[in-house]
Amino acid sequence: MANILYETIGRNYQVPGLPYEEKFEYVKPVVFDDVPTRKDVVDLLSTADSKTLVNPWSLQVIRGFRDYLPTTFKRITHKMPSDTLEELFGVDANWIPESDRILLQLQCETEAKGATLDAAIVHDRMSLGTVVNKAHTLNRLYMIGRLYGHLNERPGYPFLFGDLSDKTTWHDALSDMKLQFIDYIREMPLGSTRYKIRTRKADVGADEIKDYPFIEWFKQKLGDNFMGALLYGSAARTKDPALYSDFDNWVRVHDVQAAHKVLRGTCPAVLDGKVVEGDASHAPGAKHLGVHLFPEDDEYLFRHILFLHDSKEFRKHTRILYGQFPFPVQPMEEIIERGLSHAHLKLKTIAGSLNWGYSAPEKIVGSPNLFEFIAKNKRFFL
Known part of the structure; x- marks a missing residue:
């Protein structure tokens, strides 16, 4: 007791x-x-x-x-x-x-809270409660950031993202929220530490890429907007399908909102060596296809990776399936x-x-x- x-x-x-x-x-x-x-x-x-x-x-x-x-x-x-x-x-x-402790919280929370927006859009994982919660979080982080001088002033506070009681607005509202999370990450101070950058390029051959049919699906869906894909999680560590239930990906694009419009509500999954959409994604044996969109610029990627829970894990235990991704090398005490x-x-x-x-x-x-x-x-x- x-x-x-x-x-x-x-x-x-x-x-x-x-x-x-x-x-x-x-x-x-x-x-x-x-x-x-x-x-x-x-x-x-x-x-x-x-x-x-x-x-x-x-x-x-x-x-x-x-x-x-x-x-x-x-x-x-x-x-x-x-x-x-x-x-x-x-x-x-x-x-x-201390201002630095607030900044650490702000960086980590912005990275974590913004990471699930794409899944909500792509897989229709949304309800009034979850959509309003994201809007609430953006307003709260903004006030913390402004109070301590870590975020720029921006017009329109409080940020309401339209009439969220109308569910037909949710896809567009979440897409706008995603861009605001991206802005926050771009604006936050980084401190004086200088980091080495290791740029990782695609590390799968032509024979192996067939094990990842969603790369072709991304190319077909996104066209020239598609820049790169990084596989993380269990599927990046093993080829035994019994040991993972999904394919989680960072997907790098030129235009995030254009990608949202194409991918919204597709609910993709991998089944029998191909990508299926909609109701078929819930079939027995289907493996969920996770999508986390990143804008094209290296500076944003650099910052986002810095703010992760463990950038070393993502640098060492992920696979670049297409394109390239820059990784900062952080000291262990910062990690x-x-x-x-x-x-x-x-x-x-x-x-x-x-x-x-x-x-x-x-x-x-x-x-x-x-x-x-x-x-x-x-x-x-x-």
Whole structure:
């Protein structure tokens, strides 16, 4: 049994004008001295009302947030007495996070949150909740970036991306959001470190490329817009089809929004040595075809790869199937810091999804992609 060290309640901030699906008026963070048991969580949730989203956290997680997600740490502890802050976290009520720690959070969160937009567009993985959440995230990151001077001022805040209550606008809205995430990555400061660049070119021969029929599919769909493809994940590490369930790709193009228009709703998968679309992609034995679009310029690729959870893993354990990709060589201490930031971010994301699921289980039932995400990333709870 874990003991509650601190709890508070505050307004659930929402961007004016966005049509939020969930109607929680309040958020109640609760800090336990240890990982709460199932009974601890059940007992806690049984005291909540329908207007309040309860977020249970362990003390150790909040300590990690202090260093790697400092804006989340401030939000959870902003009403905590100064003596308690000093005792538990070694800071007082006037503590302001270092600008570099905010920048690390901003870089990692922008990379991670923008990475799923293409899948939503290509595979029609979207709902009002997910679309509004992406818009909310862009507004939140913008305000953090502006407050600390890490992002340029841009007109139109708050960013509403049209009438998101109309689902016919979602594809275009998500495409516009993708470009804004790209802008954020291009604008953020990088610091003074100078990196060696290793440009990797296609490393598959003519005989082997037939094992990846989606390259021809990309060429047919995208035409001259197609610049390159990098395969990552399990399929890049083995040729045994029993050991992977999908082909995940970075796809480099001249024009991201033009690629969105061509690929939207195609729902591609590989089945019997060819790419199938639509309902056929759900057939037994079909392997999902993942698409993460990248703009053509080397500077963006360089920055995006820097902001990854582990650029060394992507440099050493991926395959270039077409074109070329520049990889910065980062010092190991930087890779570790970014990895820790991403780990805390994923922990927060997964825990947030589960907290939401506790309060509105009907929204989670029938969402296999969410369960797959949680299962794949459960290591971040360790």
